Amino acid sequence: MGLIEIIESRLLEDLNPKVKIVLEAGRYLIEGGGKRLRPLITVLTCGMCGGDPEKAVPLGVGLEYIHAASLLHDDVVDGAQSRRGRKAANLIFGNGVAVLTGDYMYAKALQLFSTYGNLEMIRVVSEAVMEMAEAQVLELSKVGELITEEEYFRIIDGKTAVLFGACTAVGSMVAKREDYETFRRMGFHIGRAFQLIDDLLDYAGDPSKTGKPVGNDLREGKVTYPLISVLDKLDKDRVENLLRTPEPSRKEIDRLREEVIKLGGADKTRERAKEEIGKAMEVLESVEDSPYKEELERILEFVVLREL
Ligand code: FPP
Numbered sequence: 001m002g003l004i005e006i007i008e009s010r011l012l013e014d015l016n017p018k019v020k021i022v023l024e025a026g027r028y029l030i031e032g033g034g035k036r037l038r039p040l041i042t043v044l045t046c047g048m049c050g051g052d053p054e055k056a057v058p059l060g061v062g063l064e065y066i067h068a069a070s071l072l073h074d075d076v077v078d079g080a081q082s083r084r085g086r087k088a089a090n091l092i093f094g095n096g097v098a099v100l101t102g103d104y105m106y107a108k109a110l111q112l113f114s115t116y117g118n119l120e121m122i123r124v125v126s127e128a129v130m131e132m133a134e135a136q137v138l139e140l141s142k143v144g145e146l147i148t149e150e151e152y153f154r155i156i157d158g159k160t161a162v163l164f165g166a167c168t169a170v171g172s173m174v175a176k177r178e179d180y181e182t183f184r185r186m187g188f189h190i191g192r193a194f195q196l197i198d199d200l201l202d203y204a205g206d207p208s209k210t211g212k213p214v215g216n217d218l219r220e221g222k223v224t225y226p227l228i229s230v231l232d233k234l235d236k237d238r239v240e241n242l243l244r245t246p247e248p249s250r251k252e253i254d255r256l257r258e259e260v261i262k263l264g265g266a267d268k269t270r271e272r273a274k275e276e277i278g279k280a281m282e283v284l285e286s287v288e289d290s291p292y293k294e295e296l297e298r299i300l301e302f303v304v305l306r307e308l
């Protein structure tokens with residue numbers, strides 16, 4: 001079995017709640033797909049750092065559970081309709097079951113870390129989750145407002161980059177590297193690039209490939225990098241008005257979305273994501289060559305080249 005198959009089967013095996021509906025809701029999200037980037041990056045970083053990648057599998061699985069828990073919670077907070085091309089779990093099971101299944105998965109992750117990891121890893125992971133929750137609250141408090149580039153990065157660093165940073169830190173810790181901060185930095189930049197592209201896809205993605213409609217962020221009153229990067233060329237009052245409208249029309253959203261793309265907002269976002277990947281590559285280049293490193297390089301390329 002290859003690493004990805006081992007990860008996939010453990011993801012389903014380790015999720016064994018006694019209450020059937022928790023299993024159904026948990027499986028619904030896990031089986032809905034996902035690229036398993038977090039466990040893959042965890043395991044590959046471990047291998048690249050000279051450790052036994054299989055030892056990192058349960059921890060990578062734990063990190064994917066944390067990601068899954070955060071999505072279950074996020075979809076309730078955002079009142080999302082769809083996720084990974086299917087109805088969002090909150091629509092199928094209700095908000096209560098979605099939130100509590102998220103809690104179960106988060107606790108399951110901590111159990112895996114207490115069994116297969118160590119206290120230092122638990123510190124790194126719990127700090128990441130604290131930052132995720134803070135960033136989500138920050139994002140929520142800015143809904144309907146124009147935000148600065150600095151505020152945007154505070155939000156995406158917390159909601160996405162720190163978890164990727166925890167993955168690479170944990171992977172290197174399994175390999176007993178003391179300089180895990182260097183690897184945490186590598187993951188952090190991968191995560192930043194990932195979220196920048198996610199935000200770009202919300203403007204210029206193909207819903208049949210991403211599994212989500214475009215324009216969600218604007219509809220929810222959220223300002224992201226594509227818009228920030230061309231804001232000086234737009235009428236700020238008009239943008240603010242749209243952001244504050246509780247249910248803006250599809251036509252208005254599409255008009256602003258297309259204008260942002262035409263003004264170069266999508267291209268600038270991809271360029272910014274490439275810069276972040278460049279910073280992650282610098283760390284990769286400092287490490288000895290190996291098949292794990294090559295696989296990580298491929299993942300880094302995939303992050304910025306993801307389909308529009
Ligand atoms: C998706 O963002 C959401 C996140 C990346 C993080 C969500 C984090 C939390 C809810 C706090 C942590 C909670 C736990 C239980 C670990 P998005 O709305 O921009 O992306 P989307 O379009 O995929 O919904």
Ligand code: MG
Nearest residue numbers: 074075078080
């Ligand atoms: Mg969301």
